[in-house]
Amino acid sequence: MFQSTLSRTTLATLISGVLLAGAAHAAPAAKRATGGDVLPFKATEKLLPNGLKVIVVPTGFPNLVSVHIPVQTGSRNEVEPGKSGFAHFFEHMMFRGTPTYPPEKYQEVITKAGARQNAYTSDDLTNYYTTFAKQDLETVLKVEADRFQHLSYPVEAFKTESRAVLGEYNKNSANPMSKLFEVQRDAAYTTHTYKHTTMGFLKDIEDMPNQYDYSKVFFDRWYRPEKTTIIIAGDVEPAKAIAMVEKYWAGWKRGTFKSNVPVEPxxxxxxxxxxxxxxxxxxxxxxxxxxxxxxxxxxxxxxxxxxxxxxxxxxxxxxxxxxxxxxxxxxxxxxxxxxxxxxxxxxxxxxxxxxxxxxxxxxxxxxxxxxxxxxxxxxxxxxxxxxxxxxxxxxxxxxxxxxxxxxxxxxxxxxxxxxxxxxxxxxxxxxxxxxxxxxxxxxxxxxxxxxxxxxxxxxxxxxxxxxxxxxPQAASAKFDVLVQKSALPQIRFKLLFAAGSAHDPKGKEGLAALTAAMVASSGSRERKIDEVTKALFPMAGSLAEQTDKEMTTFTGTIHKDNWDQFLGIAMPLLTDPGFREEDFRRLKDAQRNALVLDLKDNNEEEFGKERLQTNVFAGTGYGHPVLGTVAGIDSITLDDVKAFYAKAYTRGAVKVGISGDVSDAMTASLKAQLARLPEGAGLPATSVPKGRMPNGLEVEIVEKNTRATAISFGLPLEVTRTHPDFAALWLAKTWLGEHRSSSAHLYQRIREERGMNYGDYAYIEAFPRGMFQFFPNPNLGRKAQLFEVWIRPVAP
Missing domain, CATH: 3.30.830.10 (Metalloenzyme, LuxS/M16 peptidase-like)
Known part of the structure; x- marks a missing residue:
């Protein structure tokens, strides 16, 4: 006896199909097919007088024909209490034969045709399908018409099949996914028939052997031509195919039953x-x-x-x-x-x-x-x-x-x-x-x-x-935002946190800088850094970090046309950082190399300036380079970075500046992104570091095998920008040795008149990385400064 063994698609299999569909939906494509119909075939459609719909589709594939017969009856139509599961049950019963073609004879016809045949039931339909050689089209249409119009089964066969359906329920209920969806639907609906799955409620399935008379009623109601479509696809001639359908199906009587599926409240x-x-x-x-x-x-x-x-x-x-x-x-x-x-x-x-x-x-x-x-x-x-x-x-x-x-x-x-x-x-x-x-x-x-x-x-x-x-609670989050509007379409914003190397814990020197690097250069939780870089490349966008003694600044820059897309990619670096172990190892090694190789071993001038800072501010938060120390960097763990981030990068700690052709909507969207930061006031303020005044002339000589001998000397300075003498001292510094100024006094006397070296400059504010720049970066504010003179390389 034939049974449709593959017809009951389990929910687990269904979900596998959904996963594949999800992949297809989201996959990128260089060029999208647009315009026209997605189906390229020329179909012929005909509605017979009895309401049966026929669709014939020549596919261009030779020799084979596939007939699908979807009927508009599924578990949705099971409106009577206690009668759920009958749509699926009839998927089984439709293979129980007719007086003309009992099950064995029907199966013999299908087998002789070498056909592949099956059926399935869902919430809204039951579909019967058969694929076979084109010369057997009339035979298949004939036997299918017979079973759709003259299905007949004894009560014994009915009870046997109903017990098989219970067995199928038991099989499916052993699948966790199937059982979960059964419970989900029961919870989601109170009235509509989607409350039960296609299998039906268990109590109804258990009572199904007692519903022989109702099964006849169900078949008579729903298996009618006005609810049925015949699809004939393959190596087929439409006119001949429609004539065959009319020959065997035109006598099928239209039904009269109308059902009102209850509306879910x-x-x-x-x-x-x-x-x-x-x-x-x-x-x-x-x-x-x-x-x-x-x-x-x-x-x-x-x-x-x-x-x-x-x-x-x-x-x-x-x-x-x-x-x-x-x-x-x-x-x-x-x-x-x-x-x-x-x-x-x-x-x-x-x-x-x-x-x-x-x-x-x-x-x-x-x-x-x-x-x-x-x-x-x-x-x-x-x-x-x-x-x-x-x-x-x-x-x-x-x-x-x-x-x-x-x-x-x-x-x-x-x-x-x-x-x-x-x-x-x-x-x-x-x-x-x-x-x-x-x-x-x-x-x-x-x-x-x-x-x-x-x-x-x-x-x-x-x-x-x-x-x-x-x-994000943008409405309740308060941010200190400075907006500088201009006609420039390039938008630039800065996010400043009071979190610098002065906040490095003892023994973890370099933690502030490494944390900032992990934020800007290790990706977000959703995107790895290579994905971020690739996504920002076509829009020339960037988010860069700068850490100094007292503060860390993140600078974002993007054309206004790409603002929304940029925020969605770049801001999660700050608000939802990835903090991956492989990025931590990479950036930790890079910071150690920057300290040992790029600064100490290969840059005598910047190294001399750092040594001057260290000697003057020894014992304070300014007593080590922003990059840290070798021992400090080596001791930092990823958990240290996460803990520093959680305390330092909070909503209450950030100050915001934005410039360019900025709209109110842009400012609002930036605030909304910043509202994703953790709550908190940020790190506690550091004390003002007190520089050590020398007791006479103190000299430190760092011996290296190099022709570049640089000299940095100076002393601690109480004058900062809040001091009343700052402007006057700035003017004096400018006369003495403005950075890169060839007209300043030191430059004229030492280089121009005596030809002793490359350049000579004076400072009352820190100017890190000065050998690479004409002007200092913004956001290098410090609570204590040096008066410093930088004598660029002289002959040994």
């Missing part, structure tokens, strides 16, 4: 359900929301599906973070099915460690909140459209695949054009459409969180946070 608030699994398995965490019904000509369902695919598919930052980088989960998926009525859009993850369940749930919710608050980039959306369209076209590589794809869309309107219309809607999606769909449907009241685990999950998993708790 508005969501009643966020729901949480947990499935305690009896055997060892990895935990599952899913978050679902009420999603719109499928209407080919409307954007909402396509927009929501696309938005979730971009946010949770294989190319999404969250997938990269949770699956690839942190390896907290081994599956992350999204699923927004096409359904006749409002359905559920699900985001799910299989978690490796039960202790991470709350973190994974919150990472999903945080991504949902971001999807509501920030539009996706136009570039990402265009790439996703391209991948989805090309992915579909790629799948249409044989006759059966073409017919199968058609069946999954034709059943909505019984029209060949449904799929083309849907992809036209996708073509017209904008970032605003995706954000609008997210804001409308991804809301707290419709959220259903479902978990499954064998081991206990962390406390708090049952307490569902509001999406607003994951959104």
């Amino acid at each position: 508005a969501p009643r608030g966020a729901q949480y359900r947990h499935v305690a699994w009896q055997t060892p398995t990895l935990p599952l965490v899913t978050v679902a929301y009420r999603a719109p019904s499928f209407v080919a000509q409307q954007k909402e369902q396509a927009a929501l599906s696309m938005a979730l695919s971009l946010s949770f598919g294989r190319t999404s930052p969250l997938y990269k973070r949770l699956v690839q980088d942190e390896q907290k989960v081994d599956q992350l998926f999204d699923f927004t099915p096409n359904r006749v009525d409002p359905t559920l859009a699900t985001i799910g993850a299989r978690v490796k460690n039960p202790a991470d369940a709350v973190m994974v749930r919150d990472a999903i919710l945080q991504t949902v909140a971001k999807l509501r608050d920030e539009p996706v980039s136009a570039q990402e959306l265009e790439a996703a459209k391209s991948a989805q369209k090309y992915g579909l076209i790629r799948s249409l590589d044989n006759t059966e695949a073409i017919a199968s794809t058609l069946a999954s869309y034709v059943h909505f309107e019984r029209s060949y054009g449904t799929l083309n219309g849907y992809y036209r809607a996708i073509d017209n999606l904008t970032p605003a459409d995706l954000q609008a769909a997210a804001r409308k449907y991804l809301v707290d009241d419709s959220m259903v969180v479902t978990t499954l685990s064998h081991d206990a999950l962390p406390k708090g998993i049952e307490q569902l946070p509001k999406l607003a708790s994951f959104a």
Whole structure:
């Protein structure tokens, strides 16, 4: 006896398909196919007088024909209480034969034709399909017409098959994913028939052997021509194929039954359900929301599906973070099915460690909140459209695949054009459409969180946070922002934190500089640094750090046309840094090399200036280079960096400046990004370092095998910019030895008149890296300074 052994697609298999679809949605593409229909075939459609719809599609593939017969009956149509599961049950019973073709004879015909045959049931349809050699088309249409019009089975066969359905339920219920979705749907719906899965409620399945009489009623109601479409695809002549259908199917009588599927009321608030699994398995965490019904000509369902695919598919930052980088989960998926009525859009993850369940749930919710608050980039959306369209076209590589794809869309309107219309809607999606769909449907009241685990999950998993708790609190966060508007389209902003090398803990000298480097040069949690660099390259954007004694500054620069995209890539470096071990090792080595090789071994002039600072401010926070010390750098751990970051880079510690052709919206979006920083006032203020006055002339000679002998000398200076004598002393310094000034006194006397060296300059404020620059960088404010003279290399 023939049974459709492959027809009951498990939810686990379904999710695997969803994962592949997510990959197709989000994959980048250089050029998108635009315009025209996604289906290139010339279809012939005919509506028979009895309501049967026929669609014939010559595919160009030789010799084979595939017949698909989608019927508009699924578990959605099971409206009577106690009668769930019958749509799926009839997928089984349709192979139980007729008086003309009992099961054995029917199977003999199919086997003789060498046909591949099966069926499946979903929420909205049941589809029967057969693929065979083209010369057997009339035979297949004949036997199919017979079973659709004259299905007959004895009560014994009915009871046997109903017990088989119970066995199938038991099989599926042993799959954790299947059981989770059963519980999820039961929690999400109170009224609509989507409350139960295609299998039906267990109590109804157990009672099914007693429902023989009702089975006849169900078949009589739903297996009618006005609810059925015949798709004939392959090596076929449309006129002849339609004539065959008319010959065998025209006598099928139209039905009269009308069903009112109950409308689901508005969501009643966020729901949480947990499935305690009896055997060892990895935990599952899913978050679902009420999603719109499928209407080919409307954007909402396509927009929501696309938005979730971009946010949770294989190319999404969250997938990269949770699956690839942190390896907290081994599956992350999204699923927004096409359904006749409002359905559920699900985001799910299989978690490796039960202790991470709350973190994974919150990472999903945080991504949902971001999807509501920030539009996706136009570039990402265009790439996703391209991948989805090309992915579909790629799948249409044989006759059966073409017919199968058609069946999954034709059943909505019984029209060949449904799929083309849907992809036209996708073509017209904008970032605003995706954000609008997210804001409308991804809301707290419709959220259903479902978990499954064998081991206990962390406390708090049952307490569902509001999406607003994951959104940046820009309105309440106060920032000191200086806006300098100009006509320049290049936007530049600076973020200044009172966190410099003077804050380095004893024994961890270099921590402030290494932390800043880790922020600017180690990527965000979602993107590694190579991905950040690649993304910023075409827009010539950058985010660079500068650390000094008292402060660290991050400078971002970007053309205004790329502002939103830049913020989405660059600001997470600061607000959500990656802090990866491999980046830490790389940057720690680079900082040590910069101290030992670039400064101490290979730059006598800058090294001399640093030694002067160290000798004058020994014992204070200014008593070591900003880069740190060898011992200090060697002792720093990644945990040290994380702890310093958490204390130093807070909302209360940042001062902001922005310049260029800046709009109010730009300033607001920058504030919104900064609102993602941790709360806090920042590091405590440092004391004013007191420089050591020399007792007479003190000389330190650093012997090196080099022709470049540089001299730096000076003494501590109480005069800073707040001192009343600062302006006068600045003028005196300018006369004596302005940096790079050939008219200053020292330069004229030592170089010009005596020809002793390269240059001679004087300073009352620190000028690090002066040998490379004409002007000092901004944001080098210090609480204590030196009067310093720099004699550039003289002959030994």
